[in-house]
Amino acid sequence: TIPSLFITWTGPEFVEVYDDVLRVIEFVRPGLVVVDSFFTPGHDAVRQLQMNHVVLSPTSIRDFITIDQPRGEAFWKFPITASEFPYPLPWHLIPSNILIWARLMSVMIPSCFFGRIHELTAYRKSHGIDNPVHPLQSLTQGSSILIASAPAIEYPIVIPPSIVPCGPILAEPRSLDAVDPDLASWLASAPTVLINLGSHVQYDKEKATNFARMITHVLGQTDLQILWKFNRKGIDYSTDFFHVLNVEVAGPRLRMVCYCEG
Numbered sequence: 001t002i003p004s005l006f007i008t009w010t011g012p013e014f015v016e017v018y019d020d021v022l023r024v025i026e027f028v029r030p031g032l033v034v035v036d037s038f039f040t041p042g043h044d045a046v047r048q049l050q051m052n053h054v055v056l057s058p059t060s061i062r063d064f065i066t067i068d069q070p071r072g073e074a075f076w077k078f079p080i081t082a083s084e085f086p087y088p089l090p091w092h093l094i095p096s097n098i099l100i101w102a103r104l105m106s107v108m109i110p111s112c113f114f115g116r117i118h119e120l121t122a123y124r125k126s127h128g129i130d131n132p133v134h135p136l137q138s139l140t141q142g143s144s145i146l147i148a149s150a151p152a153i154e155y156p157i158v159i160p161p162s163i164v165p166c167g168p169i170l171a172e173p174r175s176l177d178a179v180d181p182d183l184a185s186w187l188a189s190a191p192t193v194l195i196n197l198g199s200h201v202q203y204d205k206e207k208a209t210n211f212a213r214m215i216t217h218v219l220g221q222t223d224l225q226i227l228w229k230f231n232r233k234g235i236d237y238s239t240d241f242f243h244v245l246n247v248e249v250a251g252p253r254l255r256m257v258c259y260c261e262g
Helices: 002-006 011-028 040-048 062-068 070-076 091-113 116-126 181-187 205-221 247-253
Strands: 033-036 053-057 144-147 163-165 192-195 225-229 254-257
Touching (some): 011 040, 011 116, 062 070, 070 091, 091 116, 181 225, 181 254, 192 205, 205 225, 225 247, 247 254
Parallel strands (some): 053 144, 144 163, 225 254
């Protein structure tokens, strides 16, 4: 259910995790605690201890503040997340956008006041958590939020001071020359397009075939080369998939890898 996406623990599981977080904080005594946006026991712990903290989120700015936009813009201007509606929201899709919001609230509000989230909130309070957070409570109240995004790639929304769009936070990578000299040499040979939909994406035959057609077209029309990060898990490697890749066109200008080391 939708509520379980926000708080996945049973009461005893939640309190066990919460108590562990308290013990770690009290042992380390950090000057600042960084809490994942979905880690609700951590939010409860830092608020209970009144610790200096920031929230770290890998998602979009709009996931936190679209509903807080002026003039009710969440309903008539911005498409609700996962609707696949375009932006700006066309007039004829505004009623559908509002209906999806209404459906979401019809699930969340009863759960917060009568259902599973309400029961978990009561359990948390009974175990000494004075002000437990819940899905209808904005994390922007009392917390600064670091978001791995940038205003330039977001909708034109009003961003409050508590939201800090810091861009991606990345570990310093090892040199590709040291990790994969062959790939480094290949990348240096021509301008390269990287196709990377993320490690969680799995290609079915239809999607893989469509990408193969697109790659053949691009390579046939340009001097570019393409590095395709391709998750092979679950793919049927029949000729139905590979025959659309024009080998004469692609040749050495196409590389498919499961993982990029550099």
